[in-house]
Amino acid sequence: MSMEEVLGSIKGTRDSLSVRRSYGDPFELDGVTVIPVARVAGGAGGGGGEGGDSEGASGGGFGTGFGINVNPVGVYEVxxxxxxxxxxxxxxxxxxxxxxxxxxxVVCITLVALVRSR
Structure with a gap:
């Protein structure tokens, strides 16, 4: 992976977690401006690798991943x-x-009944 590809990936990640994910584009409905709001969370990870365990085995490996979770939490009405x-x-x-x-x-009522029955 070239440095340009890595930087492009980082820029894409940054854009994915921008404020526009949390606050949607305002729109008007019946004279009321509505601004949607969401909770955004993201994460990333990477891996690596080296040579194989047995003699003469070639090695390699690498991996990355990224995930994003967006949950609507409400709207502002203006x-x-x-x-x-x-x-x-x-x-x-x-x-x-x-x-x-x-x-x-139910558990509490059952426990109280058992204690009283003794």
Whole structure:
């Protein structure tokens, strides 16, 4: 890989994690300006290599990788001189949380009943 390719890759990575990923392009809907907002996370890694373990084996190797995760978190609504934050509610997370809470309550009630029965 040439130095130009490496620098091009770094520039592409930098562009992937720019503020435009977090704040989308504003658009207007029914007289309200909407600005989408997202949580952005990225990571990269690399590898390497050398000669083989056995005699006469040729060696080599190398690898790189990059990943990005974008999750919508809400929008800003701009009406005249008023700005309002509207969070994106993940119903699945709410349901999971309530299921965990219900499970904890059932376990606690069962333990209290067992202790009282002795």
């Amino acid at each position: 009406r005249g001189d008023r700005v309002e934050w509207k969070p994106n509610v993940d119903v699945n997370k709410l349901l999971r949380g309530s299921q965990v809470l219900a499970g904890i309550i």
